[in-house]
Amino acid sequence: MTLGLLNANPVVQAKKERLARTQDQHRDYDGLDTLDVYEYVRDIRDPEHPYSLEQLSVLSEDSITLDDKLNRILITFTPTIQHCRMATIIGLCLRAKLKECLPLHYKVDIRVSPGSHADEDSVNKQLNDKERVVAALENPNLRQLVDECICSNEI
Template identity: 75%
Template structure:
């Protein structure tokens, strides 16, 4: 057991096998299928991906190429997860690198999954707060570590 973690013993699920979904990409203006992106993001507290911890699933990602909009709803592993905003920031940074800049990205915690749901959602979608967070060198380093695919 690790001391100091919010969820010291998370339930870890096996990774799913990825199958190329060419029908999505053939009808999409985006070059990346978001379902291929989420499994590459590591949890800020554990050496597992968000997929392995069931923080994200295929059903929690919606891409509307016609409107240029991405909606992600994620479920923290515990109600008082102090890393929920970091997870959301990781998702935003990863998707900003994978999709054209005209896409609007909305990120939210699943309804009822976090004790401070409204506050977390507000932070995750406030441009000024996001910019300020990414200017913090320690926070930026944590985000970069979570996005480093060789960590998983």
């Protein structure tokens, strides 16, 4: 048992195989789809546990909505517990990873799933306030934690 964790024993799902596209699923254009976005973020490591967001069911392909006409992406994630103090860090990880992977013209909104966090409005406000996000990612300690979570491919 790990000391200091609110959810010391999370439910862990088996790691899923990479999602292979069938011939019918290949696109004839260079746009994104939800599977592309999901592949970018599925292996982000949880800040408190040695598991990916996918393994902890914090994130799924169904939690991503893409409107290619408006160049908007909405990601909703579900923290493992109502009082998750790492929800904003998870959101920062998602935002930092997508900033590395997506074309600049996409607008990304990141939110906790409705009813999944006790401080839902505050978390959503922090995750979608550009100035707060920039300030958080300029903090060397937070940036190091975010980088460790998004660069951890060997889960």
